[in-house]
Amino acid sequence: MLKLDKLSKTYATGDTALRQVTFEVTAGQVVGLIGPSGAGKSTLIRCINRLVEPSEGTITLGDTNLARLKGRALRRARRRIGMIFQEYALVERLTVMENVLSGRLGYVPAWRSFLRRYSPEDVSQAFSLLEKVGLSDYFNKRADALSGGQRQRVGIARALEQNPELLLVDEPTASLDPKTSRQIMRLIGSACRERNLPAIINIHDVMLAQQFTDRIIGLRAGEVVFDGSPRALTDQVLTRIFGDEDWTRMRGEEPDSEQTRTPTVDLAEGV
Amino acid sequence: MQAQISHQRPTTWKRPPVIFTHTLWRWAIYTGALIYLVLAVQTIDIDWQRVWLGLDRGWKFVEGFLTPDFTTRWRDIREGLTESLTMTVTSTVAGILISVPIGIGAARNLAPMPVYLACRGIITLSRSFQEIIIAILLVAMFGFGPFAGFLTLAFTSIGFLSKLLAEDIEECDPSQIEAIRATGAGWWQVVNYAIQPQVMPRLVGLSLYRLDINFRESAVIGIVGAGGIGATLNTAIDRYEYDSAGAILIIIIAIVLVVEYSSSYVRRWVQ
Numbered sequence: 001m002l003k004l005d006k007l008s009k010t011y012a013t014g015d016t017a018l019r020q021v022t023f024e025v026t027a028g029q030v031v032g033l034i035g036p037s038g039a040g041k042s043t044l045i046r047c048i049n050r051l052v053e054p055s056e057g058t059i060t061l062g063d064t065n066l067a068r069l070k071g072r073a074l075r076r077a078r079r080r081i082g083m084i085f086q087e088y089a090l091v092e093r094l095t096v097m098e099n100v101l102s103g104r105l106g107y108v109p110a111w112r113s114f115l116r117r118y119s120p121e122d123v124s125q126a127f128s129l130l131e132k133v134g135l136s137d138y139f140n141k142r143a144d145a146l147s148g149g150q151r152q153r154v155g156i157a158r159a160l161e162q163n164p165e166l167l168l169v170d171e172p173t174a175s176l177d178p179k180t181s182r183q184i185m186r187l188i189g190s191a192c193r194e195r196n197l198p199a200i201i202n203i204h205d206v207m208l209a210q211q212f213t214d215r216i217i218g219l220r221a222g223e224v225v226f227d228g229s230p231r232a233l234t235d236q237v238l239t240r241i242f243g244d245e246d247w248t249r250m251r252g253e254e255p256d257s258e259q260t261r262t263p264t265v266d267l268a269e270g271v
Numbered sequence: 272m273q274a275q276i277s278h279q280r281p282t283t284w285k286r287p288p289v290i291f292t293h294t295l296w297r298w299a300i301y302t303g304a305l306i307y308l309v310l311a312v313q314t315i316d317i318d319w320q321r322v323w324l325g326l327d328r329g330w331k332f333v334e335g336f337l338t339p340d341f342t343t344r345w346r347d348i349r350e351g352l353t354e355s356l357t358m359t360v361t362s363t364v365a366g367i368l369i370s371v372p373i374g375i376g377a378a379r380n381l382a383p384m385p386v387y388l389a390c391r392g393i394i395t396l397s398r399s400f401q402e403i404i405i406a407i408l409l410v411a412m413f414g415f416g417p418f419a420g421f422l423t424l425a426f427t428s429i430g431f432l433s434k435l436l437a438e439d440i441e442e443c444d445p446s447q448i449e450a451i452r453a454t455g456a457g458w459w460q461v462v463n464y465a466i467q468p469q470v471m472p473r474l475v476g477l478s479l480y481r482l483d484i485n486f487r488e489s490a491v492i493g494i495v496g497a498g499g500i501g502a503t504l505n506t507a508i509d510r511y512e513y514d515s516a517g518a519i520l521i522i523i524i525a526i527v528l529v530v531e532y533s534s535s536y537v538r539r540w541v542q
Contacts, residue, residue, distance in 0.1 A: 049453055079455030089450035093468035102464050106455020113460050155450075162454060 001026055002048070002166055002198055007057035007067075009043050009222075017043040018222045020057070025166075028196040030189060032203055032213035032230070036242050040222040041202040045168040048200070049081045050074055061166060079106025082159030084188070086171040088151040090143040090158075097139040099154050100126040103161030122161075129157040133187060149180035156187055160195075167192060167199035173208060181205070185212040206238065335513025336520065344507065344515045351503030352522065354417045355489040358499055362421045362489075363482045366428025371474075373429060374436030375462065380448070381440060390433070397430030406492035420497030424485045431484070435477050436470065443469045475541045479534035486530060490523055 002025040009018040017040040025031055033041050046052040048059055050066060059066040066077050082103070090099045104122045105113055112118065118126075130136050133153035138146065143154060152172060159167060169188060173181035185201075189212050192199045203209045209216055210230040218226030218241035226237050235247040291297040341348070376382045376390035402423055409419040409426075443466055451465040493501020500519060507516040 051449055051453060075455040075457060077455075078453060081453070083450070083453040085446060085450055087446060089446040091447050091451065091465055091468050092444075093471070094464070098464075102451060102456070103454055105451065105457075105460045105464065110457055110459040110463070113456075114463050158450075158454070 001062070002200075003058075003060040004048075005058045005060070007044070007047060007059060008055050009040070009047055009052065010055045016222055018047070018054075021219075021222070021224055022057075023217060023224065023227060025198045025200065027198055028192065029215060030192050030199045030201065030213045032201050032209035032216045033219060034203060034206055034209050034216060034241060035219035037204070039219040041219055042170055043222075044219065045083075045170055045200055045202055048166075048168055049078050049083060075106055079162055080165045082162045082164030082167045084152070084155050084159050084167070084169040084172050086174045088148070088155045090151055090154055092142070092144040094143060095139065096130070096135065096141050096143060096146070096154050097126060099143050100129060100139075100157045100161050103158045106162065126157070126161055129160050130154075132191075133157050148176050149184065152176065152180075152184050153187065156184070156191065160191055164197065167197055169199060169201040169203075171202050171204065173203065173205065181208060182211075188212075206233070332513045332516075335515075336517035338514055339518035339521055340512075340514035341518045344503075344512065344518075347503050347506070348500070348515070348519060348522070351493070351498075351500040351519075354420075355486065355493070355499035355501070356526075358417050358420045358424060358489045359482060359486040362424035363428060363478065363485050365421075365425040366432055366481065366485075367478050369425070370429045370432035370436065374433040375440065375466075377433055377437035378440035380443070380445070381458075381462065381466070390437070394430050394434050394437070397426055398434065402427050402488045402492055403495055406495050406497045410496045415496045415498065417498035420489055420492050420499055423492055423497060424488060427488070428481050428485060432474075432477055432481055436474060439470045439473050440466055472538070472541045476534070476538045479530070479537060483527060483530045483534065486526060487523070 005022050007018055007021040010016045021044060035041050043052055047054040054067050064077055069077050101118050101122060104118060108118060130139055133156055135150060135153055143151060172184055176184060185208055201213060210233060213230055216228065216230050216233055217224055220241050225240050238247050291300055373390045373393055376386045377394055379387055405426060406423040409422050413419045448461060448465040451461050489499045490501040493499040494505045504516055504519045507519060
């Protein structure tokens with residue numbers, strides 16, 4: 001279980017990215033974090049595994065307060081948290097297998113990882129994860145030889161190889177096509193259900209968030225402005241999170257009153 | 272309609288000047304530069320009679336170069352070559368071994384501030400002097416011969432390789448480093464899994480390039496007494512044996528060519 005209490009982050013430049021963020025995520029819950037660009041979504045999940053240093057507040061995972069850990073204790077906490085990245089963040093020149101096995105780095109001593117001598121359990125788990133994400137034949141391919149969707153699958157396998165207690169997912173579908181996006185979201189969702197794994201997913205695609213998460217948290221200018229079920233995400237709520245926009249049109253439904261638009265406005269929208 | 276548009280908008284466009292944005296200043300600087308050039312050319316004092324006398328000697332050199340004599344001084348040439356090649360290889364290997372840790376220490380994204388400053392200091396020291404000056408110094412300290420040459424080349428290789436390696440590490444994709452850190456990896460593991468795969472091809476390329484440079488420099492520093500083919504070349508010229516000197520120059524060109532071709536082949540192979 002993850003608990004954030006009054007988490008704040010102010011960057012050295014004076015920009016406040018997070019203000020007093022407080023919420024709890026229970027086991028097995030998949031939380032979608034939505035909000036406009038610059039709302040602090042990335043900062044929030046990076047504060048949890050301390051890739052970004054939080055300024056104030058506490059982050060409790062199990063019994064540990066992550067916010068004040070240092071050195072070895074911090075690395076031991078990080079290995080309990082799996083992370084999936086926007087541009088996959090695979091090590092391009094390493095093989096798929098090395099990328100998946102790098103999920104064990106927090107558990108094995110440096111000399112073992114240097115010689116790539118992982119324990120039989122680690123290796124067999126890596127093979128079974130690759131099978132699960134549908135890449136069982138690709139283990140000796142280099143990561144940069146894969147397509148976007150395949151890379152993200154390796155990213156998921158790497159995160160799961162950690163046997164995490166929490167999954168942090170940063171815009172997993174931002175550079176993928178709609179179909180692959182859905183497959184990736186489904187994969188993350190089923191992995192979480194299977195392992196009763198809580199997850200926080202940053203996502204700017206509201207429809208994907210509604211379809212694949214159990215709960216939505218809306219962030220605007222570093223503050224939580226919505227926390228509830230995906231069904232409760234009404235037009236008013238979306239306006240509160242993102243600002244004014246014709247939400248009905250975005251959902252692909254016909255608006256009640258068709259407005260006639262001038263061509264110049266349409267041109268500007270396309271940009 | 273079309274005519275109206277061309278009336279409203281300009282039809283010509285010129286790239287704005289990057290420096291000297293003020294028109295008057297630009298012309299003043301250009302005219303100043305021209306006047307300086309004319310005056311400077313006038314101060315060059317050429318003694319045409321000496322040029323005429325020198326032509327004769329120059330022609331002898333060209334003749335020697337066109338009829339290279341490999342056999343008369345072959346023993347000296349072979350000795351010099353072996354010395355030069357030994358110096359080149361050993362100093363490059365020693366240079367690489369020392370410059371890798373220094374390069375890592377001089378990368379701002381990996382090293383703490385004191386280590387960074389110390390390593391940058393070593394690099395600056397090694398880069399401040401040209402090979403010949405260091406060679407003169409080391410010949411005075413360790414006596415004539417290839418050992419002084421080896422030390423000179425190893426020392427200058429450190430500045431070159433560590434600086435470029437450090438810059439390459441600093442330009443590494445930060446998301447790959449972040450991803451490996453997020454698994455709970457320690458510092459050595461981050462270097463091994465996130466940095467090394469990214470910089471390895473360039474490090475190999477730079478090392479081969481340095482091998483090439485070291486061979487050429489070994490010929491130069493031989494002239495100030497640091498052994499090698501340079502010493503042989505110097506002796507040949509001092510004895511007015513331009514045919515032997517021509518042979519040495521041809522051998523140097525051939526070896527540089529071989530190194531050049533093989534290094535481009537190896538670089539393609541490690542990419």
